[in-house]
Amino acid sequence: MLELERIHSHILWTGIAGHILGFDTVLMQTWRIREPVMWLCELITGNRKQYGMNLIGGVRRDIPREIHPKIHEVLDGIEREWKALISAIGGDTPLMMRLKDVGTLPYDKARLTCVVGPTARGSGVGIDARLDHPYAAFAEVPPELKVQESGDVLGRTMVRLEETLASIDVVRRALQAMPEGPIMAEIDSEIPPGREGICSVEAPRGEVFHYVLTGENNRPYRWKVRAPTYVNLQSVPLLIKEGTVADVTISLGSIDPCFSCTERLEVVDVRSGEVKVYRKDELLKLTRGKK
Amino acid sequence: MDAKVAMDKIRERFREDIIKIEEKVKNKIYVTIDKKALAPAARFLFEDMGFRYIVGAGTDRRELEGDFLVTHFFSFDEAKIFLVLHAPVPASEPELEVDSITPFIPAANFAERETYDLLGIRFKGHPDPRRLVLPDDWPANLHPLRKDFPHNFRPEPVEGQAPPRKDPPPGATVLPIGPFFTVLEEPAYFRVFVEGETVVDSDYRGFYNHRGIEKLGDSALTYNQVCFLAERI
Numbered sequence: 140m141l142e143l144e145r146i147h148s149h150i151l152w153t154g155i156a157g158h159i160l161g162f163d164t165v166l167m168q169t170w171r172i173r174e175p176v177m178w179l180c181e182l183i184t185g186n187r188k189q190y191g192m193n194l195i196g197g198v199r200r201d202i203p204r205e206i207h208p209k210i211h212e213v214l215d216g217i218e219r220e221w222k223a224l225i226s227a228i229g230g231d232t233p234l235m236m237r238l239k240d241v242g243t244l245p246y247d248k249a250r251l252t253c254v255v256g257p258t259a260r261g262s263g264v265g266i267d268a269r270l271d272h273p274y275a276a277f278a279e280v281p282p283e284l285k286v287q288e289s290g291d292v293l294g295r296t297m298v299r300l301e302e303t304l305a306s307i308d309v310v311r312r313a314l315q316a317m318p319e320g321p322i323m324a325e326i327d328s329e330i331p332p333g334r335e336g337i338c339s340v341e342a343p344r345g346e347v348f349h350y351v352l353t354g355e356n357n358r359p360y361r362w363k364v365r366a367p368t369y370v371n372l373q374s375v376p377l378l379i380k381e382g383t384v385a386d387v388t389i390s391l392g393s394i395d396p397c398f399s400c401t402e403r404l405e406v407v408d409v410r411s412g413e414v415k416v417y418r419k420d421e422l423l424k425l426t427r428g429k430k
Numbered sequence: 431m432d433a434k435v436a437m438d439k440i441r442e443r444f445r446e447d448i449i450k451i452e453e454k455v456k457n458k459i460y461v462t463i464d465k466k467a468l469a470p471a472a473r474f475l476f477e478d479m480g481f482r483y484i485v486g487a488g489t490d491r492r493e494l495e496g497d498f499l500v501t502h503f504f505s506f507d508e509a510k511i512f513l514v515l516h517a518p519v520p521a522s523e524p525e526l527e528v529d530s531i532t533p534f535i536p537a538a539n540f541a542e543r544e545t546y547d548l549l550g551i552r553f554k555g556h557p558d559p560r561r562l563v564l565p566d567d568w569p570a571n572l573h574p575l576r577k578d579f580p581h582n583f584r585p586e587p588v589e590g591q592a593p594p595r596k597d598p599p600p601g602a603t604v605l606p607i608g609p610f611f612t613v614l615e616e617p618a619y620f621r622v623f624v625e626g627e628t629v630v631d632s633d634y635r636g637f638y639n640h641r642g643i644e645k646l647g648d649s650a651l652t653y654n655q656v657c658f659l660a661e662r663i
Binding site for chain 2: 189190191192193194195250251252253266271272273330333335337339346348349350352354356357358359360361362363364365369370372373375376379380381382383384385387388391396
């Protein structure tokens with residue numbers, strides 16, 4: 140599931156990058172390629188996004204054997220099309236000119252700003268939480284590490300393009316090695332207060348870090364999250380310095396920023412200053428209820 | 431270098447200041463250190479031992495230990511080691527303050543500013559201590575991640591106290607991108623300083639979408655609910 144997320148996220152990013160550069164064919168093609176992955180996610184979890192799979196002690200749903208052939212079929216299709224797309228991008232001179240030597244973050248600066256994910260790996264820093272701090276089953280099905288030395292937008296792009304193929308490989312191996320068994324551990328006692336825990340997970344944009352100090356009342360006393368954009372964003376001033384104005388947007392886009400991946404709908408009445416947050420049923424009524 | 435070697439090195443260097451050091455789980459080292467040695471220890475880890483800085487955080491432990499906890503998290507990826515560096519700051523001190531590590535670990539910039547915003551712990555010597563995550567109209571000296579701050583409390587907006595913006599270098603023109611801009615799908619405000627077409631510097635103001643989910647997690651939700659919220663970050 141984590142790798143399917145990476146696959147569709149990298150494909151989505153490639154489309155957005157094309158869009159930022161004014162090359163919308165890339166956007167259209169990549170999003171077309173991406174769509175079957177979303178269907179797969181829905182098939183496995185019930186949702187296209189925000190899967191709601193994780194619980195304390197396990198996951199909500201298993202991946203039944205019957206849908207393995209379907210998953211393989213989708214992966215084969217994506218792999219074929221993705222290879223074609225990589226060679227098309229590589230052979231496109233104007234596109235390469237917009238990516239090469241743009242928004243460069245050299246190795247030592249990448250170490251200093253502690254960037255993570257494709258932003259780090261595009262600057263030759265070979266870190267990946269899946270390999271460095273293996274979680275889930277990544278110790279058994281390690282992904283192939285993709286690193287580029289150039290540090291420019293092209294480097295980060297190539298890392299994502301190649302990682303997409305590496306992720307497909309991981310999903311195939313994981314499906315093959317998947318054991319039978321319960322999907323939830325039985326937790327019969329309460330989580331005791333005053334315990335600490337840390338963990339890193341390699342999200343598509345880089346390392347997500349969690350720290351928990353357990354507390355009373357079945358909830359954490361302190362829960363700290365550090366999403367990858369938090370550190371990557373701090374490198375942006377370095378990326379855009381000495382570049383041209385036209386390259387600012389793709390340099391910013393190249394870290395795949397996610398300022399906040401969830402929005403809620405808040406409506407402000409400008410005349411009265413009244414603020415209203417719509418609830419789900421009200422939103423549904425607004426949209427589906429219309430004749 | 432394995433976890434044991436790393437622990438020995440830290441012990442040797444900061445013998446006087448270490449309050450506690452233990453490997454709670456394999457390759458996860460927890461160090462509690464006197465607050466005056468926090469910055470030197472962070473610098474030693476980062477510059478001499480090659481640790482990567484992950485993030486910093488603060489915890490309001492007044493009801494447990496009578497202090498605030500400042501924490502810096504590190505990773506040594508080559509050897510799969512995590513290191514947690516805690517430093518307690520007694521709540522009784524007139525000025526809640528520790529030394530900033532941003533001058534030599536630039537990656538700590540956001541984390542230290544956020545910790546001040548949310549908990550009111552100052553980082554002495556921070557090169558740019560402007561407000562980061564709280565909105566412009568949030569009252570000064572009101573720190574929402576403190577335990578005595580209810581998660582659903584809405585303070586009255588304060589007019590006209592937006593954090594100062596960075597001045598462009600002499601001769602440069604300011605090109606604003608944001609807070610709402612066509613190529614950015616989400617709000618963020620970059621002020622790009624240009625000379626002709628060349629970018630000479632920039633300034634950033636963001637976190638317009640800060641949702642306070644950490645606060646929700648430790649005051650309104652249960653463990654299983656947190657999982658679903660965490661996924662939506």
